[in-house]
Amino acid sequence: NAGVTQTPKFQVLKTGQSMTLQCAQDMNHEYMSWYRQDPGMGLRLIHYSVGAGITDQGEVPNGYNVSRSTTEDFPLRLLSAAPSQTSVYFCASSYSIVAGGSGYTFGSGTRLTVV
């Protein structure tokens, strides 16, 4: 089925550990983003990419790295996890940049707990 696939669905990390959240889409979308969702704060943009080899920071990039070596994949790396990174993470992709675009397709999320 076409869509955005995120793995893992759940993860518990100890403070200081590193890990990579995976995101893959099979819709040939150029634009991919990572958001975190926290209670009362909605979704906040972490990093985004407008195509393979191109990434940029969003609102809350500190503590996270990304890369985009292929159109399909956009992994999010936590180099040294902190309790403040406990959140639900969503990956989203989009076909069109222009106003009036189709909106984003979201993955089902990764619930991360840092203890």
Added chain:
Amino acid sequence: GNSVTQMEGPVTLSEEAFLTINCTYTATGYPSLFWYVQYPGEGLQLLLKATKADDKGSNKGFEATYRKETTSFHLEKGSVQVSDSAVYFCALLRGETSGSRLTFGEGTQLTVNP
């Protein structure tokens, strides 16, 4: 900068009641506006959208009209069902030279009781 403000929740209604969730925005130019819905344990799904002033987006009985004069995009449904219980997010999309970004409101939790 761009921002979206939603009415505070949670909102609790009885089945068949009328629903309004307020959304106002701040943005330069002419953004596209969206409502997304998140059912328990799932990711966000696009519910409806509007791309220019006075456009009305509609889907599954929900409607929202892009009002540039009041910078609003309120979500309405005439008769809610238990299955509409979810979190609703208002969002705007403002294309930028370095990439397109969705800006979200805080989300409004809706619970519909039988």
